[in-house]
Amino acid sequence: MAGKPKLHYTKGRGKMESIRWLLAAAGVEFEEEFIETKEDLEKLRNDGVLMFQQVPMVEIDGMKMVQTRAILSYIAAKYNLYGKDLKERAWIDMYVEGTTDLMGMIMYLPFQPADTKEKNLALIIERATTRYFPVYEKALKDHGHDYLVGNKLSWADIHLLEAILMAEECKPDILSAFPLLQAFKGRTSNIPTIKKFLQPGSQRKPPTDEKFVAIVKKIFNI
Secondary structure, X not given: OOOOOEEEEOOOOHHHHHHHHHHHHOXXXXXXXXXXXXXXXXXXXXXXXXXXXXXXXXXXXXXXXXXXXXXHHHHHHHOOOOOXXXXXXXXXXXXXXXXXXXXXXXXXXXXXXXXXXXXXXXXXXXXXXXXXXXXXXXXXXXXXXXXXXXXXXXXXXXXXXXXXXXXHHHOOOOOOOOHHHXXXXXXXXXXXXXXXXXXXXXXXXXXXXXXXXXXXXXXXXX
16 A cells, blocks of 8 residues: 655645645645755755755655646546546636635735735735636536536635635635635535644644744745
């Protein structure tokens, strides 16, 4: 039997968090090896295990996978979270790219200069409520199903729930105008594997704070 996937990243959310979410939702146990110093990162680079000298890196099925999107696609396909055919996969991809864009804006907010944070936070809230969330609200309304694609839990749903919870950390009532997304959040949060991941003590990481920003800047020379 293959061992557990091993995740190589810093001890925070970043680009690895969506990978943690997807594995946890699929009910897959995983191990983490944290990069805590510049030397830890250099060792991985010198060992030749980072194809593009970058993390995230996930050891899975005898591969040392890099590039977030490639890792997520592989996990989604392996655990039957990637639709039943090419058309469903295309819809999942489109929905995932949208939530990735939104989460990217939120992810980089703590790394931005203090004088631009307020403006960028306002932009995140505006984009979430006028560009991104209306798309998912409409999708749920138009087909009347519990999930975004094929009436079955997919990567798109897991990614959307992650994005919703991140957006709520920016503005707790951000879903006030989206009743179907509120219901979606309630449903998906109670899927047993996801519910477990949302409990204290899981491998889910906390929001990025100033202390973590300082650690990341030191490790990656930024």
